[in-house]
Amino acid sequence: xxxxxxxxxxxxxxxxRAGVARMLPSPKxxxxxxxxxxxxxxxxxxxxxxxxxxxxxxxxxxxxLGEIVLYSFIILLLSGTFLTFFFVPSQAEVIYNGxxxxxxxxxxxxxxxxxLDISFDVRGGLLMRQIHHWxxxxxxxxxxxxxxxxxxxxxxxxxxxxxxxxxxxxxxLGLLEGFAGYSxxxxxxxxxxxxxxxGIILAIPIAGPYASYIVFGGEFPGDDFIPxxxxxxxxxxxxxxxxxxxxxxxxxxxxxxxxxPGPGRTxxxxxxxxxxxxxxxxxxxxxxVVFGVTAALGALAQIxxxxxxxxxxxxxxxxxxxxxxxxxxLDGALRVMPNWEFWIGNLPISLNVLxxxxxxxxxxxxxxxxxxxIEQFATDDNREHHLLDRPRNQPTRTGxxxxxxxxxxxxxxNGGNDIIADFFNLSINAITWTIRVTCILLPPLAFWITRxxxxxxxxxxxxxxxHGRETGQVKRMPSGxxxxxxxxxxxxxxxxxxxxxxxxxxxxxxxxxANGIRRPHRRIAGVRARLSRFYFADQVEMPTQEExxxxxxxxxxxxxxxxxxxxxxxxxRGSGQQ
Amino acid sequence: xxEHPEGGARAFQPEGQHQQPAYEPPETVTDPAVQGLIxxxxxxxxxxxxxxxxxxxxxxxxVDPRAAKRAERQVAxxxxxxxxxxxxxxxxxxxxxxxSITSLAWSNRLLGAxxxxxxxxxxxxxxxxxxxxxxxxxxxxxxxxxRSTAEEREDFVDSFRRGTDDxxxxxxxxxxxxxxxxxxxxxxxxxxxxxxxxEEKPGGPGGLRETLWGPGVPIVAAVTGEHVRPEDLSIGALxxxxxxxxxxxxxxxxxxxALADSAIILVRMEPAEIVSQQxxxxxxxxxLAFSKICTHVGCPISLYEQETHHLLCPCHQSTYDLxxxxxVVFGPAARSLPQLAITVDExxxxxARQDFAALVGPSTWEPP
Numbered sequence: 016x017x018x019x020x021x022x023x024x025x026x027x028x029x030x031x032r033a034g035v036a037r038m039l040p041s042p043k044x045x046x047x048x049x050x051x052x053x054x055x056x057x058x059x060x061x062x063x064x065x066x067x068x069x070x071x072x073x074x075x076x077x078x079x080l081g082e083i084v085l086y087s088f089i090i091l092l093l094s095g096t097f098l099t100f101f102f103v104p105s106q107a108e109v110i111y112n113g114x115x116x117x118x119x120x121x122x123x124x125x126x127x128x129x130x131l132d133i134s135f136d137v138r139g140g141l142l143m144r145q146i147h148h149w150x151x152x153x154x155x156x157x158x159x160x161x162x163x164x165x166x167x168x169x170x171x172x173x174x175x176x177x178x179x180x181x182x183x184x185x186x187x188l189g190l191l192e193g194f195a196g197y198s199x200x201x202x203x204x205x206x207x208x209x210x211x212x213x214g215i216i217l218a219i220p221i222a223g224p225y226a227s228y229i230v231f232g233g234e235f236p237g238d239d240f241i242p243x244x245x246x247x248x249x250x251x252x253x254x255x256x257x258x259x260x261x262x263x264x265x266x267x268x269x270x271x272x273x274x275x276p277g278p279g280r281t282x283x284x285x286x287x288x289x290x291x292x293x294x295x296x297x298x299x300x301x302x303x304v305v306f307g308v309t310a311a312l313g314a315l316a317q318i319x320x321x322x323x324x325x326x327x328x329x330x331x332x333x334x335x336x337x338x339x340x341x342x343x344x345l346d347g348a349l350r351v352m353p354n355w356e357f358w359i360g361n362l363p364i365s366l367n368v369l370x371x372x373x374x375x376x377x378x379x380x381x382x383x384x385x386x387x388x389i390e391q392f393a394t395d396d397n398r399e400h401h402l403l404d405r406p407r408n409q410p411t412r413t414g415x416x417x418x419x420x421x422x423x424x425x426x427x428x429n430g431g432n433d434i435i436a437d438f439f440n441l442s443i444n445a446i447t448w449t450i451r452v453t454c455i456l457l458p459p460l461a462f463w464i465t466r467x468x469x470x471x472x473x474x475x476x477x478x479x480x481x482h483g484r485e486t487g488q489v490k491r492m493p494s495g496x497x498x499x500x501x502x503x504x505x506x507x508x509x510x511x512x513x514x515x516x517x518x519x520x521x522x523x524x525x526x527x528x529a530n531g532i533r534r535p536h537r538r539i540a541g542v543r544a545r546l547s548r549f550y551f552a553d554q555v556e557m558p559t560q561e562e563x564x565x566x567x568x569x570x571x572x573x574x575x576x577x578x579x580x581x582x583x584x585x586x587x588r589g590s591g592q593q
Numbered sequence: 594x595x596e597h598p599e600g601g602a603r604a605f606q607p608e609g610q611h612q613q614p615a616y617e618p619p620e621t622v623t624d625p626a627v628q629g630l631i632x633x634x635x636x637x638x639x640x641x642x643x644x645x646x647x648x649x650x651x652x653x654x655x656v657d658p659r660a661a662k663r664a665e666r667q668v669a670x671x672x673x674x675x676x677x678x679x680x681x682x683x684x685x686x687x688x689x690x691x692x693s694i695t696s697l698a699w700s701n702r703l704l705g706a707x708x709x710x711x712x713x714x715x716x717x718x719x720x721x722x723x724x725x726x727x728x729x730x731x732x733x734x735x736x737x738x739x740r741s742t743a744e745e746r747e748d749f750v751d752s753f754r755r756g757t758d759d760x761x762x763x764x765x766x767x768x769x770x771x772x773x774x775x776x777x778x779x780x781x782x783x784x785x786x787x788x789x790x791x792e793e794k795p796g797g798p799g800g801l802r803e804t805l806w807g808p809g810v811p812i813v814a815a816v817t818g819e820h821v822r823p824e825d826l827s828i829g830a831l832x833x834x835x836x837x838x839x840x841x842x843x844x845x846x847x848x849x850x851a852l853a854d855s856a857i858i859l860v861r862m863e864p865a866e867i868v869s870q871q872x873x874x875x876x877x878x879x880x881l882a883f884s885k886i887c888t889h890v891g892c893p894i895s896l897y898e899q900e901t902h903h904l905l906c907p908c909h910q911s912t913y914d915l916x917x918x919x920x921v922v923f924g925p926a927a928r929s930l931p932q933l934a935i936t937v938d939e940x941x942x943x944x945a946r947q948d949f950a951a952l953v954g955p956s957t958w959e960p961p
Contacts, residue, residue, distance in 0.1 A: 071734040108845030114691065122844060135697060138686055142705045174739050207892060210853075211908060214890025217957035224957050228791035235853055235891075238846035239792070271736055285734045293727050300719030307713025314705020329849055330815065330833065330856035330885055332893045334907040349890070349925060350909045356927030356956060363956035367925045368890060401736060433910065443910055444923050 072294050073274035073287035077164045082298060083157035086305040087150045088260065094147040095249065101137055103129035104245035106201065106238040115322050123201075123326035126241045130200040130321060146313035151196060153309060155189050155341045162186065166386075166416050168403035170273045172396070176387040178266045181259050183384040188252055188259075190341055195248040197319065197339055201241055204319075206327025207336055210235065211349075218368035236329065275403050276514035278507055282401050335434055344423050347430030348375055351450050379419075393546035395521045407476070408515045410469035411550045418462040425454040466553070473515070473555035477585065479504055480512045480558065481566065481578045517557045521547035556585045654725045664725035671718030678710035796960040804836075804948055805855040806933060811837040812859065812882070812943040820942040823878055826861040829899040833885065834859050836945070854953045856885040856893060857933055859943070860915055862902060868917040872950065875934035877943065882933040883919050886954040887911055889926035904930070928956060 055061045072078075105125040111118050113128070114135040133140035162182060165171055171179035194212075198205040213235045216227045232239030271285050280286045288294060312318075324333070338346055348371030355366040382389075390412065391397070406413040428435070429450040436443040483501035490498050504512070523544045527533045534540075558566065558581050565577045653660040685703035689696055741749075757763055812821050815833035818840070826832060834857050842848045864879040875881070883904075885893050892908035902916040911924030919930040931951035938944045952959065 069734075071732045074731075106846055114697075124845075136691060138689075138691060138700060139704050141697065141701045142708070145701075145705075207908065210892060211890045214955035217955045218890075221958050224795035224960055225791065227957075228793065228795050229787060230790070232790060233793040234850040236846065236849055239790075243790075270739065271734075279733065283736050285736060286731050288728070289732055293723050296719045296723035296727060300716040300723065303712045303716030303719070305716075307709045307711075307716060310705055310709035310712055314702050314709060327849075329853035330835070330893050332895055332907055334896060336907060346909070352925045354889075354911070354921055354925050354927040362958045365927065365956045367927055368955070371925075399739065433907065447910065447924075 068289065068291035070268075070290045071285045071287045072272050072290060073280075073285055075275055077168075078272065079301060080157055080161040080164055082301055083305055084154060084161055085260065085264075086302045087154040087157060087309070088256065089302070090150040090306055090309055091147060091154060092253065094143045094150060095253075097143045098133065098147060099249055101129060101133045101140060102126070102199070102245075104199065104242045106236070106241045118322060118325065121326065124241065126199060126201040127321065127326045130202075134322065142310070142313045144313075145316070145318050146309050148197070148318045149312040149316070150309045151193050152318075152340060153305075155186070155193055158182075158186050158189055159341075163416070163420070167406040167413055168273070168275075169400060169409060169412065170403055171387040172400040173387075173391065174270055174399055175266070175273075176391075178263055178270075179387050180384050181263050181266075183380060185256065185259055185263070187380055188256055192248065192252040192256065193339055194342060195244050195252065198244060199241060199248060200319075200321050201327050202321035203324040203327050203331060203333065204321070204336055206236065206329070207332050208338055208342070209240070210329065211346075215368055215372040218363070218365040219373070220362060220364060220369075236327065271401070273401050273403050276405070276511050278510040280402060280510075282399065285401075335437070337431065337434070340427075343430035344426040345372060345376060345430075347426040347428065347432070347450070348372070350432060351426065351429045351447060351454060353451070390550075392543060393550055394518065395543060395547060402514065405511070405515070407469040407472040410466040410473075410553065413469050414462040414466040417465040418458040421461040422454055422458045425450055425457060429454075470553060470555060474585075476512045476515065477555055477557065477581070480509070480563075481581060513558075513563055515557050517554050518551045520544070520551040556581065652725065652729060655729065661726060664721065668718045668722045668726070671714045671721065675711045675714035675718070678707045678714065681707035682711060794960075802952065802959055804953060805838050805842075805851050806836055806945045806948045808945070808947055809938065810945045811938065812857070812935065812945065813837045813839075815856070820940075821859065822941055823861075823880055823937060823943065826859060826880055828861055828863060828879070830859075830861050831897040832859045833857075834882070853891075854884075854886060857882050858885050858894070858897075858904070860897065860902070862916060866902070866916050868914075871918050871929065871932040872934055875932055875946075877935050877937060880935065880943065881915060882935045882943075882945075883913075883915065883930040884933070884949060884953045886930075887926055888921075888928040888930060888952075888954065888956060889924070891954045894930070928952075 051061065051064075054064075103125040107125050108122050109125050109128050111121050111123050111128050111131060113119070113132050115131055118131065130144070133144055135141070165179065165182065194208070198209050213227055213231065216230060217223045219226060227235065230240070230243075231237045232243075272287075274280050274285060274287065277286070288297075325331075337343070349368070352367050352371045355370075357364050357366075404412075406416075429447065432443055432446045432450070435441065436446055483503045486500045486502050488500040490500050492498060521544050524534065524540060526537050526540075558577065562577045562581060565573050654664050655661075682704060685700065685707055689700040689703065691697050691700060740746075762769055812834045813819060813836070814821055815835050820837070821832065821834060835852060836855050839848060839851055839855060842851050859880060859882050861880045864876070867876060867879065867881070870876060870881070885895075887894050887906040887908065889906065889909055889911050892906050894904055894906045894911075894913070896905040896907055897903075897915075898905070902914060903922065904913045904915055904919070905911075906924065906926070909925050911926030912922050913919040913926075913930050914922045915930075919932060921927065921929065928951070931949040931953050933949055934946040935943055936946050
């Protein structure tokens with residue numbers, strides 16, 4: 016026992032020494048070694064920590080999107096904690112008597128009054144409020160863009176499906192947390208948002224009125240909701256977010272980060288820079304950059320000036336009221352929906368509210384969460400994937416993603432239809448009707464166009480792989496023939512292009528053997544075959560591994576032969592398709 | 594693959610019958626320069642530096658000691674700016690009192706700017722340091738197959754089976770079923786506790802159906818609190834109003850609750866322009882009273898167009914034609930705004946004749 020501890024300690028010392036010696040050639044080595052020994056004596060941590068320091072992370076700008084999410088979450092925890100020291104989550108009425116002269120003597124809730132105090136009477140209070148709000152907008156925006164990156168590059172594929180589901184859960188919770196947060200000050204704008212939320216709850220058949228009374232403690236607005244929402248906003252949801260983010264990161268650590276294709280990058284390795292020191296400096300530094308940027312926003316860009324809105328009054332509303340950006344698509348969906356409602360006795364079925372506010376987001380987020388499994392089923396792909404797809408190489412998936420973004424964006428635009436109507440002097444009815452039609456027609460069109468663009472880009476990649484890059488130079492040969500000069504592409508680009516494999520649609524197996532015995536699960540196989548054709552029927556034929564090797568060796572005749580062969584194959588596919 | 598077309602049948606297979614290899618052959622390595630560097634994924638120490646044509650080439654700071662020194666000074670300068678900004682933050686905190694809106698604005702700007710600078714410069718310095726002075730060589734590290742070996746899986750299944758056999762969980766169905774049943778009921782405890790979050794119940798008095806309006810309840814203007822005479826309203830006017838008895842309700846949440854379903858609007862138009870009403874002669878000389886609460890999701894409605902008598906909800910643009918029983922002419926709302934029947938009392942002031950006949954606010958089920 017003693018022997019093994021001593022051995023572990025000495026390894027730690029040696030390891031730390033070697034590691035530090037490269038970085039900081041200074042006598043402080045002894046201190047680091049001492050600390051390492053102290054910890055290792057107690058936790059047997061040398062090997063674990065060494066592997067942590069050495070861990071390699073691949074480099075790409077899009078890998079920073081998730082970092083922004085993490086950092087803005089930390090900023091939210093820090094700034095939010097500061098705000099809790101001053102905020103009073105109470106709907107008890109007080110007469111405002113603070114520094115903001117225009118509202119002096121106005122009755123309002125303690126929540127509103129204390130938020131005004133944070134803004135006008137606490138040094139740095141307004142700054143922290145604004146940093147908190149900006150960081151919240153950034154948190155959700157970065158989550159959305161991070162999601163796009165994961166989706167379009169196929170980073171959700173095996174073995175990372177569970178992490179994708181956690182990610183989708185984080186987004187839903189993030190939306191709820193954001194809505195809860197901006198509802199807390201109990202100002203006119205946030206109160207209007209709550210009234211809408213209560214209207215949505217009321218629309219739930221049968222359970223609606225009970226749910227509303229449970230949530231609000233009785234009639235709307237009541238005096239229970241803000242304190243309850245406060246607990247949800249500062250404890251319940253952040254606690255779940257923190258737990259899920261931790262699991263999310265642990266899984267990234269354990270499964271190792273995905274990487275884009277490139278020279279020397281395979282499914283079996285990770286190519287990049289070590290955690291210590293390069294990523295410690297880059298990622299750690301990036302945290303301060305993100306924090307600095309939100310602080311600059313808090314200093315210079317006003318956000319949520321509740322003193323201009325005034326306290327909540329259920330009989331007042333201002334025109335042009337807009338929620339935070341991430342709620343916009345739900346508001347736009349409520350606006351775009353036709354007024355379908357029918358009654359069974361005195362029970363209303365308010366499709367005009369239920370579909371846009373509950374059914375539609377329910378379907379969207381469920382479909383998002385299930386997407387990896389749907390694609391896995393359709394493509395019959397059970398391999399591990401650590402090399403990312405280039406979006407063009409998965410035209411169907413990319414098309415589905417663009418389709419979703421198009422739908423979302425149209426709803427989001429409609430969330431501001433009154434602003435647009437006012438600004439461009441258009442009829443609001445015309446805008447709403449336009450969105451009603453386009454939100455059905457445009458997404459499939461976007462899918463189709465995106466898929467065609469992807470296939471076009473694939474063809475261009477194939478061209479480059481076979482003939483090299485076009486130089487724009489035309490040469491006349493001694494024979495009088497004109498040829499276009501192509502230059503070979505760089506090894507890096509070549510490795511990227513060559514990483515694309517043509518996927519084959521799932522072939523329907525034999526359904527009945529010679530003895531007339533029908534195979535089990537025939538219907539599932541049929542569904543899979545159809546879905547698989549949907550994914551892979553249109554694909555550019557890439558050269559095989561062997562052909563690639565032949566192309567690389569540049570032995571004139573064989574190369575020409577292979578080029579011809581590949582082109583013929585692609586051409587014949589093209590004609591077969593039409 | 595074709596032997597197993599069914600989905601989802603890829604559960605744990607300890608006997609090691611994989612339909613596909615968990616790893617593809619390393620076909621993406623087409624480059625002989627790199628091929629040799631890919632270590633055996635099962636070998637622990639597998640870090641190599643990619644050299645030669647794949648490194649980015651030496652940086653200025655790698656070859657020129659003066660450039661390196663310059664970069665070092667730049668990094669240190671950024672850290673120094675951060676330190677100065679922190680001093681500035683303290684000064685801004687101590688020196689600027691919040692005694693006017695102007696000083697608040699300056700306090701916010703200076704505190705924010707110094708905080709931003711102190712944070713940003715640390716970040717920028719660290720990143721500059723990493724990019725210019727830290728190692729620029731990429732490393733290759735092997736991934737380890739995530740699946741365990743067939744033996745490990747078998748061992749796991751053995752252990753699990755030993756446990757289930759020992760407990761008799763599969764064999765003793767009485768225990769298993771009663772446990773599952775009891776566990777399934779447990780969440781009821783949590784759910785039932787939430788019931789009393791509702792301090793009143795929707796069916797009770799003052800619930801969804803009832804408002805403060807009733808026979809003879811005087812109408813007062815929302816801003817002034819004064820009684821309204823018909824002659825106070827000109828043709829085309831819209832006035833926000835509320836019941837007089839709202840004043841009797843304690844200020845704060847109780848009054849807001851009452852206001853949330855009692856707020857009304859009064860409009861006056863030429864009696865001849867009125868196409869229809871929700872009840873016979875519910876107007877008074879062309880003065881109509883409607884609930885101010887949108888029947889879609891409950892926003893207070895406010896935008897009135899005199900010419901068309903259209904009333905628009907600013908939240909989701911439901912549009913009501915007030916001359917025609919306040920029916921919905923556009924937008925997501927399905928029901929008309931409930932009309933309040935009005936008349937005048939002996940003093941000549943507008944009063945309600947009865948409570949609303951229809952449900953005020955969003956459509957919902959009314960519990961018995």
